[in-house]
Amino acid sequence: MDLHLSKAEPSTLERDTVDAAFGTLVAPSSREDRPQRSEHAGHDARARRHLLLPVLHAVHDAVGWISEGALNHIARTLSVPPAEIYGVATFYAMFSVEPRAPRVVHVCDDVACGPYGGEEIISRLTDELGPEGAGSQVCWVRSPCLGLCERAPAVLHQRTGEPDLSQAPARPDGVAAAAGSDDPALADEADAVFADTRVSAPQTGHGGHLPDGAPLRLLRRVGVVDPESLDDYRAHGGYAALRRAVDLGPTRVITELEDSSLTGRGGAAFPTGVKWKGVAGAPERPHYLVCNADESEPGTFKDRVLMEGDPFALVEAMTIAGYVTGARTGYLYLRGEYPLVTRRLENAIAAARARGFLGEDVMGEGFGFDIELRRGAGAYICGEETALLESIEGFRGEPRNKPPFPSVAGLFGKPTAINNVETLYNVLGILDIGGQAFAEIGGGRSTGTKLFCLSGAVGRPGVYEVGFGTTLRELLDVAGGVRGELRTVLLGGAAGGFVMEENLDVPLTLEGTRDIGATVGSGVVLVFDTDADLTGTLRRIAAFFRDESCGQCVPCRVGTVRQEEALARLERDTPIGSRETEIALLDDLARVMRDASICGLGQTAPAAVTSALQLGLLDRPSRSPNGKVPSV
Structure with missing residues (x-):
């Protein structure tokens, strides 16, 4: 392929970072079951396009932004047109292709954080650092949900050359101090905030139980096991489920799943046994497994708590899923705003691999399975299963038309099982008590x-x-x-x-x-x-969907913008025509998005607004929590 590049060249740091990242990532990709997406194959470099997202992360982590020179060097390395690389880099909210301060404070202003302290933090940072995005050394930006809703308000610190850090519950004084601090103890303090997972899961700890007195199942090890220790995980029953799965064999495990009636916990509620059976029986090889850990919907943080407190369980559950479906490679797609989870899962995967629980011969049982972790970079749409597949493959996270479904033609065009984090944790419980006992709950x-x-x-x-x-x-x-x-x-x-x-x-x-x-x-x-500003809340929800739309289809791309505009006018008490006219417009927009959008994002973007309209919940004119008139 003839590449037409600009004259921009990477800096020494950018070149070394890109080369080192590829050097680290390419080695594992030599296995026979590695991707060969037919319509993009033909050149060895382009066959490695699935490494694009981690390489972009590497450059951004090291330099603080992705320059034109870095994009050119990546394009040369992959033999992919620079316009396509640029299109991917600009798709994600956590990446910047413009120079910016080496320290960025992402302040959540979504439904759980904005009204509960997020706006106060923004006001303080505006006073100290200036407007959003300004500042040569430190700047702040508004962020959608960071998945720390139970500890609201929350912020995320991105620091060039250093690990990202979460701060929650955050206070204006503490955020301002952390933004300008050079104290290396900040990382330890940030991790210490999350050390006691029972704050986020109050039922957990020794003796934790369900409301009816039965023992916890999904949360049973959270707050009890050391999340950094494989030995402690095994001491608390870890890897007993994998042993039982191997003893039963793939067919019997699928039977147990069908008996359990386990449905997906990500929202779609598709029967897990049916999905695994379809992939396991697919004649085309190789098969793939994908764990969807990109929970990004405002108010959602359950998967984060599981992975923070019991990370080895996810590694074990993915191994069982790989064994049953015949997949030798599993991709764990984790949202980029979870720095602590990232570190704990990286540790768990490495420890499992070192002890023979991942690799070419898992537990000496004659089957191979390994896990590759892929960090997202701030795109809610990548929670949609086919958009997630596109993201892993190195493309913009835009949903595919279905059919074919992933179980037939998924990752790299091969049969793929995609499961949510909570769904996989349930598999461990089913193998513990049996499918029929599970179904009795x-x-x-x-x-x-x-x-x-x-x-x-x-x-x-x-x-x-x-x-x-x-x-x-x-x-x-x-x-x-x-x-x-x-x-x-x-x-x-x-x-x-x-x-x-x-x-x-x-x-x-x-x-x-x-x-x-x-x-x-x-x-x-x-x-x-009764003190809540529901019209303001609905506008925040509408702003979230407008920002997160991938823009691929007109009903969603235009509809989410018009929905937010109408709600903002209602909030400002400046309707076009009358309040009733605006409400009628919202209803029309909802029907168009619901009926004509390609994927679930557009189809459900008006759901909360429609529900509020039907219940008469839209408040009369009000102002946003910081007293300022909202703008679109």
């Missing part, structure tokens, strides 16, 4: 236990594990009840719907929530009291 299509993320005006925010069928009222009681007077609950996340007080006795099942026009979704339970 809950009922129908809603079996086993479920994790819910409680935040907002609730007594003890955090992740809670309950059996399917627990009512919303019971769940709120377990979490310390409502702070103040309850107005409404957003159930299922930004793509979910609102539930009023008269519906608090709804059983939290797929069927029960559907009967009241709601959804379990990703397990979000965001509580609002």
